[in-house]
Amino acid sequence: MKHPLHLFTPDRLIPVLFAALTLLTSGCASIHEESCTKFDERGRDSDNSTRYVYSDVDSESAAINFKRLPRGRNVFVRLYLMHLDPPKITPCNYLVIQKDVYIQRNVNTSLALEEIREFYAANGTLIATKTERVGNQFRATGYYTGDTSLPIPPNAPLGKYRIVSKLVVKTKHRVIVLASTSAGFQIVRRK
Secondary structure (H helix, E strand, O other), rough: OOOOOHHHHHHHHHHHHHHHHHHHHHOOHHHHHHHHHHHHHHHHHHOOOEEEEEHHHHHHHHHOOOOOOOOOOOOOEEEEEEEEOOOEEEOOEEEEEEEEEEEOOOOOOOOOOEEEEEEEEEEEOOOEEEEEEOOOOOOEEEEEEEEEEEEEEOOOOOEEEEEEEEEEEEEOOOOEEEEHHHHHHHHEEOO
């Protein structure tokens, strides 16, 4: 039996590579289109919920550096920051939203904590809103870090955008904004 590598001799491999390059450069075949289509299918099925993780070390440091929970309050947010990575992104990629939260709460009180994410175009037009229940993730006073990956679809318009995120508590009669943060990003053309 002959060794399978005999199929990849230079006289056979060069015409195959030349044909593949010709198809790619002529537009008859595109790796980008195929990967973007698969990306779009995966993106529609992905869970864009933020997952928060409690940090022992940062919680100890924050407890030393921040004031205590104000008297008479059941919940208070001392720190709420958001970072976007990367700040410039092309379609068919994931924008990673990273958040840092230092929340103080009375553990004996049941709270309806929610996080509201709003997406705005550069001209201020609200594009989309997503609300998540996060009370079960913030069970105790502490420093939490969270992230989520946001798929940028193949047909996303180029331009600048802003994400506004709010931590709120819902009562029987109203919604109280505990803290808000925002960050901008830009969708740029694929090269």
